[in-house]
Amino acid sequence: MDLTKEQQDILEGSRGEFLAQCMRWLVEWGEVMRARRLVAVDNTHVLLPVPNLMARGASRTTMERYVAELREACRHPTHPRCYCTVHTAFVTLDDLDVPENDPEQVQAQRELVGLAVASGFIPTFTCAPYLVGNVPLRGEVCAWTESSAVVYANSILGARTTRHGTESAIAASLLGWVPEFGVLLDENRKGSLRIEVTAALDSPTDWGALGYFAGRIAGLGIPVFNGVRRPSQDEAKQLCAALATSGGVTMCHIAGVTPEAPSPGAAFREEVPTDFTVFSDTSLRETYQLLRNPTGDEIDSVILGCPHASIREIAQIAALLKGRKVAEGVSLWINAARATKASADFMGYTAIIEAAGGRILCDTCPTNMRVPARRIVTDGFKQAHYARGMLGAEVIVAQTEPCIRAALHGRWIGNE
Numbered sequence: 001m002d003l004t005k006e007q008q009d010i011l012e013g014s015r016g017e018f019l020a021q022c023m024r025w026l027v028e029w030g031e032v033m034r035a036r037r038l039v040a041v042d043n044t045h046v047l048l049p050v051p052n053l054m055a056r057g058a059s060r061t062t063m064e065r066y067v068a069e070l071r072e073a074c075r076h077p078t079h080p081r082c083y084c085t086v087h088t089a090f091v092t093l094d095d096l097d098v099p100e101n102d103p104e105q106v107q108a109q110r111e112l113v114g115l116a117v118a119s120g121f122i123p124t125f126t127c128a129p130y131l132v133g134n135v136p137l138r139g140e141v142c143a144w145t146e147s148s149a150v151v152y153a154n155s156i157l158g159a160r161t162t163r164h165g166t167e168s169a170i171a172a173s174l175l176g177w178v179p180e181f182g183v184l185l186d187e188n189r190k191g192s193l194r195i196e197v198t199a200a201l202d203s204p205t206d207w208g209a210l211g212y213f214a215g216r217i218a219g220l221g222i223p224v225f226n227g228v229r230r231p232s233q234d235e236a237k238q239l240c241a242a243l244a245t246s247g248g249v250t251m252c253h254i255a256g257v258t259p260e261a262p263s264p265g266a267a268f269r270e271e272v273p274t275d276f277t278v279f280s281d282t283s284l285r286e287t288y289q290l291l292r293n294p295t296g297d298e299i300d301s302v303i304l305g306c307p308h309a310s311i312r313e314i315a316q317i318a319a320l321l322k323g324r325k326v327a328e329g330v331s332l333w334i335n336a337a338r339a340t341k342a343s344a345d346f347m348g349y350t351a352i353i354e355a356a357g358g359r360i361l362c363d364t365c366p367t368n369m370r371v372p373a374r375r376i377v378t379d380g381f382k383q384a385h386y387a388r389g390m391l392g393a394e395v396i397v398a399q400t401e402p403c404i405r406a407a408l409h410g411r412w413i414g415n416e
């Protein structure tokens with residue numbers, strides 16, 4: 001890869017060992033991906049790794065060294081070099097009395113947040129940064145962790161980001177560059193598969209079903225959806241999350257919505273796609289069935305807000321819960337960014353939800369925290385997919401209203 005003199009000097013240690021290590025991460029990754037150069041990055045969304053390292057069993061010494069190195073790197077007056085927000089954690093900083101909210105991890109999280117904030121990182125703690133102010137413009141080069149947000153940035157906003165891991169996003173934040181490959185380049189943003197949508201999509205979860213269906217087929221490709229109306233922000237959120245869950249999709253095109261795809265022809269750069277499929281009402285029903293594996297009706301958890309809920313979603317949930325009570329023995333979690341919860345507090349939604357026995361969970365989500373659950377109802381395909389794998393739970397994916405009904409009755413009573 002061609003490096004400038006400044007980049008080569010950093011690689012050789014001119015700005016300390018930690019930044020040299022960051023540069024090695026970017027260069028080695030770029031070489032594997034056949035990038036020819038590093039390009040300036042405008043915007044990052046990073047995972048603060050310490051509590052996550054703890055959860056994965058790293059020693060205290062490893063973490064202390066990492067924090068010390070990060071602190072040293074952040075002392076440089078130009079760090080971070082771009083607009084940097086923070087992804088979800090494995091714990092919440094709020095008072096939550098469950099064993100999974102491990103006090104040692106919470107303490108580590110607090111220390112790191114203090115450091116990150118002092119360095120200019122914005123502590124959004126969310127998997128949906130575009131809901132709380134991080135809305136890159138068309139063409140902006142980003143380095144985002146969180147695969148669902150990556151698809152949203154590329155497909156809905158017209159920004160450009162490859163999928164990032166913890167180290168590459170931290171390195172991009174501190175150095176201000178990323179290796180140029182994949183969807184950062186025009187030629188790699190061309191559609192690879194046409195999906196004609198004939199199903200009636202009535203809710204964000206239906207859009208999640210479309211994404212889950214398409215991700216399974218597309219793999220690492222770029223699906224182009226035709227025949228759909230413009231999705232709402234919540235519907236686009238579910239589509240993008242599901243695409244990145246069942247497949248390795250980095251972006252899609254929605255004809256007439258994706259900024260660079262005013263038509264299907266533009267999405268394919270006027271070439272004729274070889275792959276074509278239809279998403280019908282039958283496909284919609286069958287896709288829901290893929291993530292419904294209960295062996296009984298009794299439920300213990302309802303998880304909403306995956307990716308993190310918008311204020312409109314919270315308003316809808318509050319309206320459905322108003323004056324009612326969640327069934328005994330059921331945990332109702334609504335995951336949201338701290339900034340969104342502040343709006344919900346101000347607008348009275350939090351009080352309604354808490355009076356009903358639900359909880360708005362900030363900074364993380366039950367799956368990230370590994371909160372034990374036996375049978376989960378959720379309106380997010382991503383949540384259902386990962387809860388089944390990571391928590392070993394039985395899952396039922398459904399639209400928001402039946403999820404709330406299940407929470408109120410303590411059992412799955414179907415869609416109607």
Ligand code: F3S
Pocket residue numbers: 088127148241305306307308335364365366367368382383386
């Ligand atoms: Fe966010 Fe957790 Fe879903 S981090 S995308 S709510 S699995």
